[in-house]
Amino acid sequence: MLAVPLAAFITLQAFLPLRTAVLIGADEGFEVAKATLTLNGYKLYTDIWNDQPPLHTCLLSEVLRHFPSTMLGPRLITSVFAILLLAGVFILCWRFSGSRLATIVTVLLLASPGFLLLGSSCMLEIPALGPTVAALCVLAWGRRDKWPAAEIVAGTLFGIALEVKLISLVLLPMAALLVWISHRSSSSSRNVTHSLLFMSACLAASMVVTDFATCDGAYLSHFQQSWQSHFGGTKSLDHGSPNDHPFDWAALLRNWDLTMPAIVGVVVCARSVPNNLVAGIPMIWLAYNLVVFGLHRPWWNYYYVHTAIPLCWCAAMGIDAVWKKARSSQGKFWRGVLALYALCAGAWMVERLYMEVQVVRHSPQTYTSLFLKEMERYKGQSRSFYAEEPVYSFHSGIPLPPDLGVVVAKRYWSGEMTDARLTEDLVSSKPELILLKNDNKPRPFRDLLNNEYFLIYMDADNLLYVRKSIATFPKH
Numbered sequence: 004m005l006a007v008p009l010a011a012f013i014t015l016q017a018f019l020p021l022r023t024a025v026l027i028g029a030d031e032g033f034e035v036a037k038a039t040l041t042l043n044g045y046k047l048y049t050d051i052w053n054d055q056p057p058l059h060t061c062l063l064s065e066v067l068r069h070f071p072s073t074m075l076g077p078r079l080i081t082s083v084f085a086i087l088l089l090a091g092v093f094i095l096c097w098r099f100s101g102s103r104l105a106t107i108v109t110v111l112l113l114a115s116p117g118f119l120l121l122g123s124s125c126m127l128e129i130p131a132l133g134p135t136v137a138a139l140c141v142l143a144w145g146r147r148d149k150w151p152a153a154e155i156v157a158g159t160l161f162g163i164a165l166e167v168k169l170i171s172l173v174l175l176p177m178a179a180l181l182v183w184i185s186h187r188s189s190s191s192s193r194n195v196t197h198s199l200l201f202m203s204a205c206l207a208a209s210m211v212v213t214d215f216a217t218c219d220g221a222y223l224s225h226f227q228q229s230w231q232s233h234f235g236g237t238k239s240l241d242h243g244s245p246n247d248h249p250f251d252w253a254a255l256l257r258n259w260d261l262t263m264p265a266i267v268g269v270v271v272c273a274r275s276v277p278n279n280l281v282a283g284i285p286m287i288w289l290a291y292n293l294v295v296f297g298l299h300r301p302w303w304n305y306y307y308v309h310t311a312i313p314l315c316w317c318a319a320m321g322i323d324a325v326w327k328k329a330r331s332s333q334g335k336f337w338r339g340v341l342a343l344y345a346l347c348a349g350a351w352m353v354e355r356l357y358m359e360v361q362v363v364r365h366s367p368q369t370y371t372s373l374f375l376k377e378m379e380r381y382k383g384q385s386r387s388f389y390a391e392e393p394v395y396s397f398h399s400g401i402p403l404p405p406d407l408g409v410v411v412a413k414r415y416w417s418g419e420m421t422d423a424r425l426t427e428d429l430v431s432s433k434p435e436l437i438l439l440k441n442d443n444k445p446r447p448f449r450d451l452l453n454n455e456y457f458l459i460y461m462d463a464d465n466l467l468y469v470r471k472s473i474a475t476f477p478k479h
Contacts, residue, residue, distance in 0.1 A: 004102055005093045008109040009086055012122065015113075016082060018360050019123055022075040025367040025398060028124025028305070032394030035077060035125060036408040038063035042071075043402055047218060048225035050405040052420075054232035054413060057218035058166035059130050074397070077125035084133035085122030089113065091136035096316055098143045099281050104319045111315035114352040116258055119359050121305055128305050131168035134160045136312070139174065142181040142202075151201040154182070158202040162209020166217070169229060173295055173309065177288055178202065184281060231417050238418035245416060248301030260348035265289070265314050267321030285320060288313035301412075367464075369398055374460045374467045378436060384473045385435035395438055404432035422447035437468040 019027070026032065037060045040051050047053050047060065059080075066076040089109050097105035112118060122129050138160035145153020157178065164171035182198045214222050222229075237244045255262045268285065275282035292310045296302055322344075329337040369375060378388075378399045388401035391410075396403045406428050414420040426448040429437075437456060439446065441464055446452070457474045460467035 004106045005090060005109070007106065008089055008093070008113050011110070012085065012089060012113055012119070015119055015356065015360065016123055019119075019363050020368060021078045021123060022073050023368045023370060024074070024363050025369055025372060026392070026394050027078070027120055027363055027366075028126040029303075030127075030305075031074070031077075031125045032390075032392055032397070033409050033411065034059065034063060034127070035067070035074070035397040036393040036403055038067055038077070039397055039402065040405050040408050042067060045405040046221065048221050048228055052228065052406065052409050052414060054229050054409075055127060055168055056166040056214070056229075057222050058163065058213055059127055059168070061217040062130075063125070072400075074125065078123055081122060081125060081129050084130040085118075087133035088122075088129060088136055091133065091140050092312060092315075094140045095136060095143055096319070098140070099284055100316070100320065104316075104323055107319035107322060108315050111261060111318055112311060114356060115261060115308075115311040115315060116254070116355060117305065117307060117359070118311065119356060120363065121308055123363075126305065127168040128170070128308060131164050131171050132308065132312075134164040134167070135171040135174050138164065139178060139181060142178055142185065145185070151198060154198050154201040155205045158205025159209040161202070162206045163213060165206070165210055166213040166222075169233065170309075173292075176291065180284070180287065184284075187280075228419075231419065232413045235417050237416045239415055239421065241422065242412055242415040245300035248303065250297045250299070250302045251304070251307075252297075254307060260351050261311070261314050261318045264319075264321035264325075264344070265317040267324060268317035268319065269321075271320050271324045272317065285313050285316035289317050372398075373462070374438070374465055375399055377460045377467060381436060381469055381473060387432055387434040388436040388438070389429060389432070389434040390438040391440050392438070399436075401436065404428060404434060407432070426451065433470070435470045435473055439466045439468070440464065441466050 021027075037047065037051055037053060041047060041060060041064050045051050047057055053060070062080055063077050066080060070076040089112065092112055093105045093109045095105075096108045100108075138157040141153050141157040141160065145156070161171065161175070161178070179195075179199060182202070183195050186195050186198065211220075211223065214220055269289070272283050272286035276286075289310070292313055296306055296310060322341075325337055325341050325344075328334050329341050331337075375395070375398055378385075378395075378401065382399065382401055385401045387404050388396055388399060389404060389407055390396055393403055393408060396408075407425070410420060410425065429448050429451060437452070441461065452468055456468035456470055458466060459469050459474065
């Protein structure tokens with residue numbers, strides 16, 4: 004039964020131009036920029052600003068070392084973790100709700116908004132969620148005997164996930180809940196506190212070992228970059244603030260195909276909790292996620308996948324409850340409700356998946372981006388290239404200035420990057436090419452552009468500038 008959604012995911016990916024699409028996920032450019040710069044000899048956290056752990060960057064670097072000219076390898080890394088996540092969700096739901104509900108949950112997650120694109124993008128969210136959900140599976144299925152094997156494996160997986168992205172910390176309370184529930188139904192001589200201590204110790208050890216194996220301990224020794232950008236507060240409002248990006252509650256209304264049956268599933272869970280605490284896990288998980296991400300700032304669209312997992316679980320329970328009523332002798336009304344939902348929601352989900360595929364297929368491709376061909380003329384004379392969308396550095400093969408590889412909103416908010424520093428970096432690095440978005444926003448380095456660069460290409464989305472010192476001698 005698990006093979007069905009996994010085969011569907013792989014089939015849908017076959018329709019995506021993973022090799023040639025310039026950009027699928029919004030942050031792909033930053034991830035490949037970090038990996039490419041490390042391959043060029045620059046160091047994370049010293050030469051390259053990075054607010055995230057190093058494991059994903061190291062994996063990308065190894066892939067790009069052997070397959071340097073295409074985004075296929077980096078995106079397939081995410082695909083593998085997406086398969087791990089789908090399998091983990093199936094196994095976790097199977098443990099508590101049975102194989103039928105596990106299949107429905109996995110299919111709903113695959114069809115949920117943005118999952119296909121996020122699972123095909125070179126970004127951190129899915130690679131972090133995959134081992135995290137796998138850790139929850141181990142805790143749910145592991146035996147509680149005198150050897151804390153489940154806690155050791157789960158802690159190790161959590162440590163690996165946290166070396167991809169710190170957002171996996173959000174699910175640690177769910178891990179503690181699973182440990183507590185499993186101890187209630189076992190005769191282990193260890194108590195919950197001992198199990199959590201074992202898991203925490205293995206988590207910490209896994210993080211340390213992984214960090215030293217991949218980055219010589221650089222992340223832990225430069226942890227202030229992560230801490231400052233995530234928890235240091237907003238020091239500059241020149242580029243907005245985290246409060247400008249609240250949780251999109253309207254997304255729950257737009258995605259009615261999951262929200263409506265999920266409401267029914269929450270009611271089913273609430274009625275079952277007094278007699279069976281395990282039945283309340285999906286409801287508790289969903290409520291917990293809505294509280295965390297409802298309060299957290301900033302909230303980005305790709306965070307929706309965290310809420311989608313328990314939302315799909317609750318939705319599957321709602322669908323199953325209606326299915327049971329429809330099978331009864333008095334279930335004519337419920338059969339009509341289920342048929343209407345299946346028709347409308349099924350068509351909506353198929354249309355949404357179709358549109359997601361079409362958006363990527365009709366997005367800019369490497370072979371249709373004219374300014375990439377224009378940049379090719381100057382590649383031999385260009386030591387560096389600055390782009391507001393750094394993925395074009397990877398596609399052009401021209402490296403970014405290391406300090407400008409990751410210029411994101413959080414870096415401005417924390418005060419680590421300013422308009423003055425950006426201008427100083429451009430003046431000192433003297434990139435031969437500069438690619439800007441054609442959005443009429445004021446740039447602090449406008450005088451630099453006017454004095455030292457020519458505009459050689461313009462379309463509806465992009466402006467390409469070349470340094471005057473090489474503009475008159477392009478390489479043909």
